[in-house]
Amino acid sequence: MVSLFTVEGLSGLLFFGFMGLTLAGAIVATNARSLIRSVAGLALCFLGVAGLYYYLNSPFVALMQILIYVGAVCVTIIFAVMLAESSELKQITSRNGLVGPLAFLASGILIFALAGLALRTQWRPAPCLVNRGTVENLGQSLLTTYSMSFELISVVLLVAVVGSLVLARAGRDK
Amino acid sequence: MYILVLSNNLQTYLVIGALLFGIGIYGMVQRQTFIGMLISAELILSGASLNFMAFNRFLAPDPTVGQVFTLFIMAIAAAEAAIALSIIIAVYRNYKSIDTEDVVDLQG
Numbered sequence: 229m230v231s232l233f234t235v236e237g238l239s240g241l242l243f244f245g246f247m248g249l250t251l252a253g254a255i256v257a258t259n260a261r262s263l264i265r266s267v268a269g270l271a272l273c274f275l276g277v278a279g280l281y282y283y284l285n286s287p288f289v290a291l292m293q294i295l296i297y298v299g300a301v302c303v304t305i306i307f308a309v310m311l312a313e314s315s316e317l318k319q320i321t322s323r324n325g326l327v328g329p330l331a332f333l334a335s336g337i338l339i340f341a342l343a344g345l346a347l348r349t350q351w352r353p354a355p356c357l358v359n360r361g362t363v364e365n366l367g368q369s370l371l372t373t374y375s376m377s378f379e380l381i382s383v384v385l386l387v388a389v390v391g392s393l394v395l396a397r398a399g400r401d402k
Numbered sequence: 403m404y405i406l407v408l409s410n411n412l413q414t415y416l417v418i419g420a421l422l423f424g425i426g427i428y429g430m431v432q433r434q435t436f437i438g439m440l441i442s443a444e445l446i447l448s449g450a451s452l453n454f455m456a457f458n459r460f461l462a463p464d465p466t467v468g469q470v471f472t473l474f475i476m477a478i479a480a481a482e483a484a485i486a487l488s489i490i491i492a493v494y495r496n497y498k499s500i501d502t503e504d505v506v507d508l509q510g
Contacts, residue, residue, distance in 0.1 A: 257425075266438060297448075301444065307487075338424045347413050347417070353460060366469050388485055
């Protein structure tokens with residue numbers, strides 16, 4: 229029994245706020261007419277997900293979520309929207325009217341199946357914890373157990389940066 | 403009130419992750435521009451990493467595994483966004499449009 233006016237109650241209320249922020253942002257991101265609005269919805273959704281990460285005992289990942297997704301990815305998408313002006317304002321004529329309802333149906337079935345699976349399974353908690361998952365533990369495991377993946381991901385990022393520069397530069401004189 | 407302790411429950415996060423994933427799939431099918439599809443792909447990725455973080459918090463014996471995995475997903479998503487956006491810029495330069503229906507050359 230948790231009363232509303234205690235620390236647990238207020239944090240539960242805040243959790244509902246983050247949950248609503250995530251889902252509302254996702255719906256705005258997929259349904260808004262103009263692309264800029266949809267990027268704003270995406271940023272809202274990422275802020276909500278960062279809050280959920282905070283509730284999952286990982287403040288570092290929450291901070292990285294805000295820094296990378298809201299700060300970098302959303303801003304890059306906004307740059308692309310400004311460079312390639314969208315033509316979504318023109319009337320939608322050449323498409324089948326069934327696409328919207330069918331997409332709704334398919335995603336509804338998918339959500340129903342995944343949520344049913346999550347609710348019906350008996351999840352067994354871990355027997356013991358090796359460490360507490362603090363930032364210190366995270367840094368240690370990132371530089372010992374996962375050091376190879378860490379180096380590989382930096383190579384992937386380097387290749388992606390060089391590749392996107394080459395791609396965006398090709399055919400620039402046209 | 404039982405509803406206030408939902409944040410300490412594995413199923414809550416799994417359902418939110420499933421909802422994010424499904425909304426992302428819906429947007430992926432229904433959107434008409436490449437940038438809209440990229441935004442939906444980001445939603446799908448964040449649904450997946452929310453699932454990873456939830457399992458990491460409640461079920462994993464080593465609580466750093468899921469966090470490391472989520473950080474890697476973020477790096478991959480950033481690389482993917484950079485590549486996809488430069489492809490979109492290149493397509494826009496050639497076709498003067500980012501509409502998926504316009505970028506067809508081989509359609510009869």
